[in-house]
Structures are given as C-alpha cells and as structure tokens.
Amino acid sequence: MDIDPRRLAFLLAVSRSGGVLAAAEALAVSPSAVSQQIARLELETGVKVLDRQPAGAILTPAGRVLAETAERIENDLGDARRSLAELEGDVSGVVTVGAFQTVIRAVLVPLLAELDQTLPGIELVVHEVGSEAGLRGLRRGELDLLVTDHDVSPPDSPPAGVKDVPFLDEPWVVALPAGDAAPTVLEDFAERTWIFPEHRGATADALARLTREVPLRGKARHTYHDFDVALSMVEAGLGIALLPALAVRRILPAGVQWAALPGLGQRRLVVSHRVTRTEPRVATSAVLEQMIAVAAALGPLTPVRVTA
Numbered sequence: 001m002d003i004d005p006r007r008l009a010f011l012l013a014v015s016r017s018g019g020v021l022a023a024a025e026a027l028a029v030s031p032s033a034v035s036q037q038i039a040r041l042e043l044e045t046g047v048k049v050l051d052r053q054p055a056g057a058i059l060t061p062a063g064r065v066l067a068e069t070a071e072r073i074e075n076d077l078g079d080a081r082r083s084l085a086e087l088e089g090d091v092s093g094v095v096t097v098g099a100f101q102t103v104i105r106a107v108l109v110p111l112l113a114e115l116d117q118t119l120p121g122i123e124l125v126v127h128e129v130g131s132e133a134g135l136r137g138l139r140r141g142e143l144d145l146l147v148t149d150h151d152v153s154p155p156d157s158p159p160a161g162v163k164d165v166p167f168l169d170e171p172w173v174v175a176l177p178a179g180d181a182a183p184t185v186l187e188d189f190a191e192r193t194w195i196f197p198e199h200r201g202a203t204a205d206a207l208a209r210l211t212r213e214v215p216l217r218g219k220a221r222h223t224y225h226d227f228d229v230a231l232s233m234v235e236a237g238l239g240i241a242l243l244p245a246l247a248v249r250r251i252l253p254a255g256v257q258w259a260a261l262p263g264l265g266q267r268r269l270v271v272s273h274r275v276t277r278t279e280p281r282v283a284t285s286a287v288l289e290q291m292i293a294v295a296a297a298l299g300p301l302t303p304v305r306v307t308a
Helices: 005-017 020-027 031-045 061-088 101-113 131-140 202-213 227-235 282-296
Strands: 050-053 056-059 093-099 122-128 145-151 162-177 195-197 222-224 241-244 256-259 266-274
Touching: 005 020, 005 031, 005 056, 005 061, 020 031, 031 061, 056 061, 093 101, 093 131, 093 282, 101 122, 101 227, 101 282, 122 282, 131 145, 131 162, 131 266, 145 202, 145 282, 162 227, 162 282, 195 202, 195 227, 202 241, 202 266, 222 227, 227 241, 227 256, 266 282
Parallel strands: 093 122, 093 145, 195 222
Antiparallel strands: 050 056, 145 266, 162 241, 162 256, 162 266
C-alpha cells in the first residue's frame, strides 16, 4: 500500500470542517479538487474513508485512522518548521492577538515590555475584543491568536479549523465592600444584592451556575460592562460582584475587599489559533509559548489595596 501523504491533508480538512465544501473553503481549492484527492486516497488504500450523507461527510473507521495519522504528520512538520526557524534565527513577523481587559493587563502588557529581549524579531499587535467578534476575526485571518474565557471549562470542541490551547485556570472571587464581614461559605451571599455583567459570557455563566447551586435571593439592580466599573460600584456600596482573580490582581479601590471561597469554581482561559497547512506560523507559536510562560509565572493572588 503506497499512500501519498499530501492526500491525507485533504482528508484531515474534511474531518475538521465536517464536509467537502467546508474543507474546500478552508484549503482555498475547489470542492471537486477535494473530492478527487479523497477518491485517489481511497484508490491507493483500498478502503472507503468517507461516508457521504445529506448533512455532510462522516469519516469511516478507516478514515479516522488516516485522519489521526495526518494530524500526527502535520504536528511533526510544524515542530520541524519551528526547529529549523530557531536554528536559522528566523522567528519574525507580525502577530496579532485578540484578548480582553484582564489578560491584556496581566499578560500581554508584561509580554510587550520584554518583547525586545524574548522575541526581538516579532512585532506584537494587541486588540481588545469580545469572544464573538474575536472568533470572526480569527476565522477571517485578522487575528492570529484569540483568548477566550469559560466558566469551569470550554466547550467540548472548538470550531472547525481552529485549535484551542489551555492557557490559564484562575479562581472566581467575590468583590465586596471593605467594611463587610468576611464571608466563610457561599450561603453568606444568599441575601446580598449582586451586580451583574451586562453581556453574556463566562462571568454570567458562573453566576447562573451559582444561582442553581445556592439560592441567591438578593436583587440584581445594577449591571456593568467593565470589571473596573464593577469594582467602583462595589466600593460605592451598590452590591457585590463575582469577578475572575485577574480582575483583582492589581491595586484595588480603598473601599473594596475580595473573598475566594470553596465552591465558586474557576475561570478557564483558552488561546485559539487557526490550523491549516501553513498555520500556525513559527512566530504565532512563539508568541503563544511566551504568553503561556508569562501566565505560568504569575504569583499568588495578592492584590494591593489603596490606603486613604
């Protein structure tokens, strides 16, 4: 059996995208070109690799074996490209990262400050974006890396043509006025007034989960878009707020304290990038590795409070 490994890339694209048409779009070729390569692969191997159905193409057991082989080949080639680039000192180019406030402040700004020493050939461009707009930008090639957040864990699988890389797990904490008694259990929050995020996302999902686990009977009268605004509302006594640890990893307002309790759970941060025959680029992988290193180096959660 003589298999042309170039044909395996077409099967892998079908596996990731869920169909011949989507694979053709991802590979920037015609659907007939994808079908021809799949037909030749089946001829070479003597097995059927796709089960074509009205809803899309499903890999047969033999097709899954070959797709897994294709993925290993792609990973090995990516490692080889990165190793060669490092040998030549050719880790360069523009890398565009989409992220949100807490990650930009705690990870990307420190990374930028040391970029001349750690990755001197790379120009890093940072955009503050939400998850939905960021995913559109990632798919269109406007972003190379996208940071998203999830309550507890991300969805089971990323969108077709995208790979998720675990980035950072951090605890949820509750911000409350500095004069309040320190809570010891989640039930201490049952009667409190909560300040809710205006938009859907990991924080709203975490609050919904807590509401199912603990009867939160207090009213939710105020909303916010920005964690800094939430902290200002807490300081003004408008309520308490569930925030990720990165939101209080800085100088806090004088009138705010935070509490981390068992049962609040964690926020999981994930970095996504495109997966194609040419991506991620060496420069993109280098920035991703540096982001993970900066996040791993974050010390214990010890926010500093402003004194009057």
